């Protein structure tokens with residue numbers, strides 16, 4: 001792909017965002033190009049449906065563009081964009097929950113009021129030893145566990161386990177002490193571990 | 205934090221951090237893991253959890269994605285402009301009303317607004333089918349005579 005003048009592959013995110021803040025649409029466009037696949041994947045990890053994920057990823061970039069003036073640089077543009085995306089996905093899930101409540105659609109896995117232990121469908125799935133891990137089901141559980149976490153726990157899980165941030169960067173993204181960030185991460189991972197236990201290979 | 209010795213079990217937080225394998229493999233925690241079946245089993249579970257929770261691989265959505273982003277940005281900007289001009293019109297109308305209304309004019313009836321807000325509280329009720337049935341039964345009985 002050809003890049004606009006003044007922008008190279010090596011131009012870092014901070015420089016692109018700085019140019020975009022000064023009115024360069026092509027700088028923001030290059031930022032979108034650089035992160036779009038990653039952001040779609042991030043959204044996909046939170047809302048399960050790929051079409052919804054693409055839509056939410058586009059909205060995340062729109063939101064980022066509209067809040068360029070408020071970006072203070074206290075974390076990297078990448079983490080800032082991740083945070084926008086994760087918050088958007090959570091808002092979307094909340095709206096979906098309200099919609100489902102209004103139209104009397106039953107609760108789904110991971111939502112408030114649902115527990116894997118109580119789900120008869122889950123039990124029948126578990127009782128079938130020949131069943132291989134069903135990736136759609138796993139994704140659905142992951143999405144719903146993420147939706148049920150506190151904002152900080154969710155960010156900690158996504159940023160560390162999906163985006164690979166180290167403890168210091170995680171603490172800065174969560175705006176808390178490193179020790180607190182570790183606690184959020186641990187609680188989130190424990191919740192996920194319990195929910196995913198039925199899908200794990202048995203210990204030898 | 206004090207580093208665990210070979211004989212000290214790792215905390216949940218330490219194990220969670222090791223689940224991504226980002227930490228130094230030569231750290232004291234690694235030495236402990238090599239000698240402790242409990243901690244290494246827990247770590248295996250956490251690693252499986254992280255692996256299962258990975259988002260699926262997606263294809264690069266291509267240039268069409270950028271075009272859709274710009275369409276959304278431009279549409280939002282246009283909506284904001286319309287919103288601002290509508291807000292200006294509405295505040296002008298509000299000012300005109302305040303000026304034109306007689307001093308002893310009736311206060312706006314807030315009952316309707318409060319009733320509409322109450323509707324949201326019934327969302328929980330609607331979710332409970334027993335409650336809906338009870339409500340149906342109540343409606344069949346007809347209005348309560350005063």
Ligand SMILES: [Zn+2]
Pocket residue numbers: 212213214236240241242243244
């Ligand atoms: Zn141990």
